[in-house]
Amino acid sequence: MTSYSIEGTGLNRLEAIKSEISNINSLIHNRPEPNDGIDSQQTGRTSITELEATRQTMQKLEEGWETIHQNNMINYRKQKAANELLKRLQHTGQLHYTACQQLEHSEADLREIQTSIGQIQNTALNLINTLAALEQQIDQANREHQIKEFEQWKENEEKELMNEIAARRTLLVEKENKLKKEYEEYESIQKKKKLELYEATFNAELEDYKRRRETEISSLYNRRNMTSVQTSLEQLQLVDENKEDLDDFLGTSEANKTTTTITTRSDIKESKDDSSSSEDERADILRDEDYDDV
Known part of the structure; x- marks a missing residue:
């Protein structure tokens, strides 16, 4: 309402300025020609008076113009702010409209969500069972691998032990023969x-x-x-x-x-x-x- 009142005041002033400018133009165009000295004197006095009035009018017009320009700048800023607020309001309204539409279809969506949740739960249970079976298979494979590694290690250790025993027996036989010879x-x-x-x-x-x-x-x-x-x-x-x-x-x-x-x-x-x-x-x-x- 304030912007509308300001705009109305500016328009009234513009109308007044236009009327004054038309009056000045009429005075300038309707000015009588100087036929004699008396008329010229009267015309000079009238011209001075009119010039003074014109100066004052022009000054008022300038002041009014500056005021109108400032008011226009203020109104422009307010218009931009109002446009921004209108955009926000429009976006908020659109969001409310979308929310209302979603609420209208929420029951069907909830049913679909419940169905999807049930499917996800079943899939999760199946995945858990699959993972449990896979874990058991991994444990079994790991156990078998460890047993194989242990058997391989045991076999290698037994071979090394037998080789060491054979080497020591050879050394003992050599030592025994040496001791027998010395004895x-x-x-x-x-x-x-x-x-x-x-x-x-x-x-x-x-x-x-x-x-x-x-x-x-x-x-x-x-x-x-x-x-x-x-x-x-x-x-x-x-x-x-x-x-x-x-x-x-x-x-x-x-x-x-x-x-x-x-x-x-x-x-x-x-x-x-x-x-x-x-x-x-x-x-x-x-x-x-x-x-x-x-």
């Missing part, structure tokens, strides 16, 4: 050393036995000489006066003889025992050597 060499050396030791011991014992035998033989020979001397003394004829001394001497000789006889017998027995022990030792040595050879 045989050691046994041979030990047998030689034992044989040398037994021979040295046997020779030493034999020499000792020979010395003891010679000593025993020489002692037996000396004892036999003493026995023959005593026998010759017993066969002598004793004088009466020396009989007691002889008896004392003979008694001492008999005691010595008995002691010598006992000693001789014991020495002979010891030499026999030593001989038998030496022979036993020699037999033991020979048996040990035979055992070592075996």
Whole structure:
């Protein structure tokens, strides 16, 4: 309403300006010609008055024109704002119209949506079942693959283990052969050393036995000489006066003889025992050597 009142006021002013301009034009065209001096003076005065009025009128016209121009600019801006608001209102109305149409068809659309939702649910259930079955198949395939990998790994490990066992057995056989060879060499050396030791011991014992035998033989020979001397003394004829001394001497000789006889017998027995022990030792040595050879 305000824009309409402003536009009406501007039009009224334009009409007034037009009327004033037509009055000025009429005055200019209807101005009388200067016939005499009096008329010219009156005409000059009238012209000055008319010019003043015209100036004032022109000033009013300019002011009115500026006001009209400013009002037109304001009205133009308001018109643009009004057009923008009208466009928005038209767009909003179109949206409301579209919403009303959608609401009119919403029941059918809802039915279709419900049907679509049911189909989507069924499809989702089928997809879930398919995914579950696929997951089971994947798990089964993964399990079988793991079992195959484990069996392959187990087979490879067993092969490596058998190869390692074979290699170690070869090393053990080589080491055993080496140790057997070293043991045989050691046994041979030990047998030689034992044989040398037994021979040295046997020779030493034999020499000792020979010395003891010679000593025993020489002692037996000396004892036999003493026995023959005593026998010759017993066969002598004793004088009466020396009989007691002889008896004392003979008694001492008999005691010595008995002691010598006992000693001789014991020495002979010891030499026999030593001989038998030496022979036993020699037999033991020979048996040990035979055992070592075996």
